[in-house]
Structure formats: C-alpha cells, structure tokens
Amino acid sequence: MFEVFQQYLQTKGAFTVQELDMIREQHFIKKLRRRQYLLQEGDVWKHYAFVSKGCLRIYYVDEKGVEHIMKFLTENWWAGDRESLLNSTPSEYYIDALEDAMLVMFTKENFERLCREIPTLNNMVNMLVHRSYVAANHRIHAAISFTTEEKYQHFIEKYPDLLGRVPLHMIASYIGVTPETLSRVRAASVKK
Amino acid sequence: MFEVFQQYLQTKGAFTVQELDMIREQHFIKKLRRRQYLLQEGDVWKHYAFVSKGCLRIYYVDEKGVEHIMKFLTENWWAGDRESLLNSTPSEYYIDALEDAMLVMFTKENFERLCREIPTLNNMVNMLVHRSYVAANHRIHAAISFTTEEKYQHFIEKYPDLLGRVPLHMIASYIGVTPETLSRVRAASVKK
DNA sequence: TTGAAACCTTGACAAATGTCAAGGTTTTTT
DNA sequence: AAAAAACCTTGACATTTGTCAAGGTTTCAA
Structure with a gap:
C-alpha cells in the first residue's frame, strides 16, 4: 500500500531514494471498514493520513442534529483536521469511511520531523496547504453566488467520479441544500 | 508607514534587527485613494501587499454583472490574489479601496528572495496561509449551514469594526444574499 | 453649495427552498 | 431468503428569498 503513496510523492517532488526510505520507515497502514470512524468530534487529531484506497467524508453535526459534509476524501487526498492538528484543539468534525478504505499514516511528530529533515517534503x-486554500476560495465563490443547479453542475464537473460513488443526499449536504431540493433541481434540469 | 508592518512582523516571529533591515530595504509604499483599484480582472498579481491603513475589498463580477465580495481587507491584513500569484494566471478578481489606504508592498521576486534568506519570514x-485555509473552512461552514440571520450575526461578531465602516449592501454581498434580504432580516431581529 | 449618486428600507408579488409525509426501490444485514 | 435500513422521489404547503419599484435620507463631487 505504501507504493500508492510513493507514486504520489514522486509526482509532487524530486525525492531521492534515501528520502523515500526515510519516509517509508515511519509510515503505518490503517484499514477502515465502511462506516468506521477515523476521527470523532472532541478528539484531537495528531496524524497525517493519506488515502490510498476508498472514500471517506469529513462532516460536522449542527445543533439540530443535521450533518453537513465539508469534504469527500478519495484516493490521493489527505484526510484529517488541519485546524485541530495545528492548534491541538478538539475537533468539531467527524471523519468516517463511506467505503472500506486504506490509509498511509504518520504520527504528527514523525511526519513533522521528516519535514524538517527533507526540505522537498x-x-x-x-x-498542498496553499492549493487547498485556493480550492477553499473556489468553494466560497460557488457558495455565495451560484444557484443550486449551478452548484450541482459544478460539483459533478469537478468530481465526476463521486457521482455514483456517494449517495445524492450527501452531495446535497456538501452543496448546502436539502435532499428534496437537490432531487427537484435534478428532475428540472433533465427536462431541459 | 513601515513601522506598522514592522510591529506586525514582531508579533509573528523573532526577527533580528538585521533581518528587519533587509526587509525594510525591499519595501515600497503605495497610497490608494477611495475607489482606486489595486488589481483588476485580467491582471496577473505579482506582489505581496500589507495593509497598514484603510480598508479594501476583493470581489468578482458574475455573468449578470453582480458583484460578489470575497473579503474585506483592513489594517494588518494582506491584500492580493494568491491564486494569481501562485500560478501566474490572470486574476478573476478586483481589489479596490473603500477608504483611502496605505500599503506596504514588495515585488514577488524580492519578497520570495527574502523568504529564502530569512527562514523566520x-x-x-x-x-499565514495555513491559518487562512482554516479561516476559509469556517466561512464554508457558515455558508452551507447557517441561516441568513446567523450569517449576519456571525459576521458582526467576527468583524465588529466593519459594521459601520462598510455599507450594509456589501456585507449582504459577503454573506451571499441581496441587500433587501439583509435589510429585512435585520429588521426582524431587532423586534426580538 | 447644490445637484447627483449612493445608500437603506419597505411593499407587492414571484420564485426558490424547506418541511413533513408517504411510497417505492435498492442495498445491507441478519 | 427475509427483514431492516438506506435511498430517492414526489406532493402539499409554509417559509424564505429574490425581483422590481418607490421613496427618503445621507454622502459625495463638481
């Protein structure tokens, strides 16, 4: 399973064989069954976790008990809560597996030591953080100015593989509408 | 004007006197009049710009000609378009001054050289990027799960100084509703 | 200083979305 | 294989929001 991560690394920077070995030495594998939690609200997240197989989601639950999905995490994405990691504060989020999944993981200490030793890393x-920030701004852009139909179209253009892989009511949650509304918008756009 | 920036730097890291001098040598000051542009759609942003005085906004204009405000930029914030800076692509955004403003600026080349020479910087x-990413996630959180009233309350709690400093219709734009809706929601929450 | 522009609110009505309930299908679990 | 759970859609109705128009105030610029 480390091979998937190694391939990812090689697309992101010119790592030497020695550096790749140093990284390999520190990793461990975590398998998750469908519906299993990786993180629960109140936990402090202290890892770096790379998804090598499967699909997860990160979400929170509001005061009314409604779930709101922040992100879907599939192959070649990082899973975790950066805010909790950065500030060592309890997370507001849950992360769970939508499919059986496989993660390449590191403890915070080990990974950050590797970062200090390997400038490329x-x-x-x-x-990665920089690009995540730019992507988050695109999401804000969509959230404040798109119609529901545009949000849905934008989603399936950006993540075509997720349509069919995750239930529609979760896509509705991601774009910030109820499942009923998404269902109606989809029905209306088929007609056109 | 550099003093404001220097004070900011000193709260963010332990810079030596020499390092502060190196930074000072590269800076230049830009004054902006109210309504003046700092960046226009289509330009490639090639600077680092710190707001030492005044208030600006970054916004885009959709196909219907409606403006959508991404952010207000006041004292001690950075102005610019990170996406354009990072990828050297034309910006989708406008930045203009809502009040006369004063910026401490650096060219991309000079600032990034300083970053290579000064690890603290x-x-x-x-x-900064890391925290901006976390803040962007909070904004997404609000956008997909708050009611208009909650978005407005959240805004004035987070930026109490901006209420009174920027027009309400721009706050409406920031939270993603029309000025009329914000006006009504405000009227309704006074009653309670 | 005076006219113009920007700003904020309100009303009336249309459109979009949420809520609650029901039903049928598919998927999962036992 | 059967029962249970999850999933998706639709209808009816309430609520929220958008749109267009108008009017009064404040702010800005010539």
Whole structure:
C-alpha cells in the first residue's frame, strides 16, 4: 500500500531514494471498514493520513442534529483536521469511511520531523496547504453566488467520479441544500 | 508607514534587527485613494501587499454583472490574489479601496528572495496561509449551514469594526444574499 | 453649495427552498 | 431468503428569498 503513496510523492517532488526510505520507515497502514470512524468530534487529531484506497467524508453535526459534509476524501487526498492538528484543539468534525478504505499514516511528530529533515517534503506540504486554500476560495465563490443547479453542475464537473460513488443526499449536504431540493433541481434540469 | 508592518512582523516571529533591515530595504509604499483599484480582472498579481491603513475589498463580477465580495481587507491584513500569484494566471478578481489606504508592498521576486534568506519570514508566510485555509473552512461552514440571520450575526461578531465602516449592501454581498434580504432580516431581529 | 449618486428600507408579488409525509426501490444485514 | 435500513422521489404547503419599484435620507463631487 505504501507504493500508492510513493507514486504520489514522486509526482509532487524530486525525492531521492534515501528520502523515500526515510519516509517509508515511519509510515503505518490503517484499514477502515465502511462506516468506521477515523476521527470523532472532541478528539484531537495528531496524524497525517493519506488515502490510498476508498472514500471517506469529513462532516460536522449542527445543533439540530443535521450533518453537513465539508469534504469527500478519495484516493490521493489527505484526510484529517488541519485546524485541530495545528492548534491541538478538539475537533468539531467527524471523519468516517463511506467505503472500506486504506490509509498511509504518520504520527504528527514523525511526519513533522521528516519535514524538517527533507526540505522537498516540507515544500510539498506547504504547496498542498496553499492549493487547498485556493480550492477553499473556489468553494466560497460557488457558495455565495451560484444557484443550486449551478452548484450541482459544478460539483459533478469537478468530481465526476463521486457521482455514483456517494449517495445524492450527501452531495446535497456538501452543496448546502436539502435532499428534496437537490432531487427537484435534478428532475428540472433533465427536462431541459 | 513601515513601522506598522514592522510591529506586525514582531508579533509573528523573532526577527533580528538585521533581518528587519533587509526587509525594510525591499519595501515600497503605495497610497490608494477611495475607489482606486489595486488589481483588476485580467491582471496577473505579482506582489505581496500589507495593509497598514484603510480598508479594501476583493470581489468578482458574475455573468449578470453582480458583484460578489470575497473579503474585506483592513489594517494588518494582506491584500492580493494568491491564486494569481501562485500560478501566474490572470486574476478573476478586483481589489479596490473603500477608504483611502496605505500599503506596504514588495515585488514577488524580492519578497520570495527574502523568504529564502530569512527562514523566520518563510515560516510566517506558511503559517499565514495555513491559518487562512482554516479561516476559509469556517466561512464554508457558515455558508452551507447557517441561516441568513446567523450569517449576519456571525459576521458582526467576527468583524465588529466593519459594521459601520462598510455599507450594509456589501456585507449582504459577503454573506451571499441581496441587500433587501439583509435589510429585512435585520429588521426582524431587532423586534426580538 | 447644490445637484447627483449612493445608500437603506419597505411593499407587492414571484420564485426558490424547506418541511413533513408517504411510497417505492435498492442495498445491507441478519 | 427475509427483514431492516438506506435511498430517492414526489406532493402539499409554509417559509424564505429574490425581483422590481418607490421613496427618503445621507454622502459625495463638481
């Protein structure tokens, strides 16, 4: 399973064989069954976790008990709660597996030591956060100015593989509408 | 004007006197009049810009000609378009001054050279992006699960100084509703 | 200083979305 | 294989929001 992660690394930077070995030495594998939690509200997240197989979601539950999905996490994405990791504060989020999944993981201490020892890795992480920030701004853009239909179209263009892989009511949650509304918008756009 | 920026730097990291001098040498000051543009759609953003005085906004204009405000930028914030800066692509955004403003600026080349020479500065920037990412996630959280009233309350709790400093219709734009809706929601919450 | 522009609110009505309930299908679990 | 749970859609109705129009105030610029 580490091979998937190694391939990912090689697309992100010019790592030497020695560096890849150093990284391999620190990793461990976590298998998750469908519906199993990786993180629960109140936990402090202290890892770096790369999804090598499967699909997860990160979500929170509001005061009324409604779930709101922040993100779907599939192959070649990182899972976790950066805020909890950065500030060592209890997470507001849950992460669970929508399909059986396989993660390449590191403890915070080990991974951050590797970052200090391997500048290429450090640069990769900084670039990753940078790009995540840009992507988050695109999501804000969509949230404040798109119609529901546009949000849905945008979603399936951006994540075509997720349509069919995750239930529609979760896509509705991700774009911020009720399942009924998404169902009606889909029915209306088929007609056109 | 550099003093405001220097004070900011000193709260963010332990810079030596020499390092602060190196930074000072590269900076230049830009004054903006109210309504003046700092960036227009189509431009490639190639600077780092720190707001030492005044208030700006970053926004885009949709196909219907409606403006959507991504962010207000006041004292001690950074102005610019990270996406355009990172990828050297034309910006989708406009930045203009809502009040006369004063910016401490650097060219991309100079600032990034300083980052290579001064690790403390580099760490500061990475931390900044990291925190911006976390803040963007909070905004997504609000956008997909808050009612209009909650979005407005959240806004004035988070940015109490901006209420009174920027027009309400721009706050409406920021939270993603029409000015009329915000006006009604405000009227309704006074009654309670 | 005076006219113009920007700003905020309100009303009336249309459109979009949420809520609650029901039913049929598919998937999962026992 | 049968029962249970999850999933998706639709209808009816209430609520929220958008749109268009108008009017009064404040702010800005010539």
